[in-house]
Amino acid sequence: MIKAYSKDLTYSYVEGFFPTFELIKYRKDDLIAIYVNSDAINSDGLNKLKDFVDEKYFIYSDKAFSISKSKDNAHVLAVFKKKLKNLNKNDDHLVLVNPSDMGNLGNSMRSLLAFGFHNLAIITPAADIFNPKTIRASMGSFFHINIETFSTFEEYLNKYSREYYPFVLTSSKPLADVKFKEKCALVFGNEATGLPTSIYNSNNVKIEQSDEVDSLNLTTSIAIGLYELKKQKESIK
Amino acid sequence: MIKAYSKDLTYSYVEGFFPTFELIKYRKDDLIAIYVNSDAINSDGLNKLKDFVDEKYFIYSDKAFSISKSKDNAHVLAVFKKKLKNLNKNDDHLVLVNPSDMGNLGNSMRSLLAFGFHNLAIITPAADIFNPKTIRASMGSFFHINIETFSTFEEYLNKYSREYYPFVLTSSKPLADVKFKEKCALVFGNEATGLPTSIYNSNNVKIEQSDEVDSLNLTTSIAIGLYELKKQKESIK
Numbered sequence A, B: 001m002i003k004a005y006s007k008d009l010t011y012s013y014v015e016g017f018f019p020t021f022e023l024i025k026y027r028k029d030d031l032i033a034i035y036v037n038s039d040a041i042n043s044d045g046l047n048k049l050k051d052f053v054d055e056k057y058f059i060y061s062d063k064a065f066s067i068s069k070s071k072d073n074a075h076v077l078a079v080f081k082k083k084l085k086n087l088n089k090n091d092d093h094l095v096l097v098n099p100s101d102m103g104n105l106g107n108s109m110r111s112l113l114a115f116g117f118h119n120l121a122i123i124t125p126a127a128d129i130f131n132p133k134t135i136r137a138s139m140g141s142f143f144h145i146n147i148e149t150f151s152t153f154e155e156y157l158n159k160y161s162r163e164y165y166p167f168v169l170t171s172s173k174p175l176a177d178v179k180f181k182e183k184c185a186l187v188f189g190n191e192a193t194g195l196p197t198s199i200y201n202s203n204n205v206k207i208e209q210s211d212e213v214d215s216l217n218l219t220t221s222i223a224i225g226l227y228e229l230k231k232q233k234e235s236i237k
Helices: A019-030 A044-050 A063-067 A103-114 A132-137 A153-157 A217-237 B017-030 B043-052 B063-067 B102-114 B132-137 B153-159 B218-236
Strands: A011-015 A031-036 A059-060 A076-081 A093-097 A119-123 A146-150 A162-166 A187-188 B011-015 B031-036 B058-060 B076-081 B093-097 B120-121 B148-149 B162-165 B184-188
Touching: A011 A019, A011 A132, A019 A044, A019 A076, A031 B153, A044 A076, A044 B011, A059 B076, A063 A076, A076 A146, A093 A103, A093 A153, A093 A217, A103 A119, A103 A132, A103 A217, A103 B218, A119 A153, A153 B043, A187 A217, A187 B058, A217 B102, A217 B184, A217 B218, B011 B017, B011 B132, B017 B076, B063 B076, B076 B132, B093 B102, B093 B218, B102 B120, B120 B153, B148 B184, B184 B218
Parallel strands: A031 A059, A093 A119, A093 A187, A119 A146, A162 A187, B031 B058, B093 B120, B093 B184, B120 B148, B162 B184
Antiparallel strands: A011 A076, A031 A076, B011 B076, B031 B076
């Protein structure tokens, strides 16, 4: 019987048809089982899922859903091996230094994919990448991106040497004025403490904002950074 | 004694020093009382607050904090009258049609202010503007913007006739190509259902994104729309 999620388990799970299809599409090898709730036995979603997944993976049990922390009643719950894929060195990267909130982490994955990027480096300590809450916030995009963790920013940079752009509120260079180098990295700090100054460089960039408010929240800042990067890449093509 | 928040009360409240200062700064007339937790009696925050607020407003009581739904231990809890201020017709507007999530609503207020805008129209039914959860998500920016509610989009437009830009995923016009007219409105729909087609017009605009993901979330889309609008206004100056 499946256990409620804990960081020590070698598996995690995701609820709902949409993210389960994403899992099947991009990480089929990591699939362990799909629990099916009795109210979903004759559903279109399940029938469609069966076109892609062997019957042996399905377990018909309402009990498994007791581990769910979601407010919605999920019809399926897909269990998968905790595995990560290394970053692609030829692509642009998003680097999050010590993100502490699982919702923010998942949302950042969603924005990353929405703008056509696929590589996320996470500098630990950080919120749990595999927690069902993170996966849920990612809306399934978790399964379609490469994620790699590092214990320091230096470790990341040693492996994936590249031009990088720290997002720093005190910088004087507005985002719109930055010309991003190819195969670069956008670097964002922790929700409360921002980036350590040791990561600052001459590329420091800020998203211009009014001083009437504390600051944009982290996921908003990340989305805007990625949006500008995408726009530049497209105007170059 | 203050009651736990309900939609029917004529007052609401906000927790924490930062948003309380915002309330004092921009809506002092709406202040009813400030509850002070015993652990904050000698705090710098409270001493500073006393420079701006008459002693008669302070109530020293830990009990009041039992109504708090926040995870953090707040030091002060400021009670204020539920009041809204009409929009400024000479400014740009953000229009949210039936937003259903209080967190999204508050976050949108934060982004609005962050990009230097101050006018938010809400088409009802919508999440409760005054709920402490909305105010909390707004990080105090609630107190610094004009919010006006309307029962239909037509009602809004009759009062504030202007060029408006519906954000619609199926539009073929990318945000970056739009030349916003002066004193315009950006219009966003509900989290799940988007905008009703009756609001569509020839200005329909989309934020270009990959088809690999369901869509950007509402608060992210709003922030990106406002970011582009701000950029254009600045390049015109």
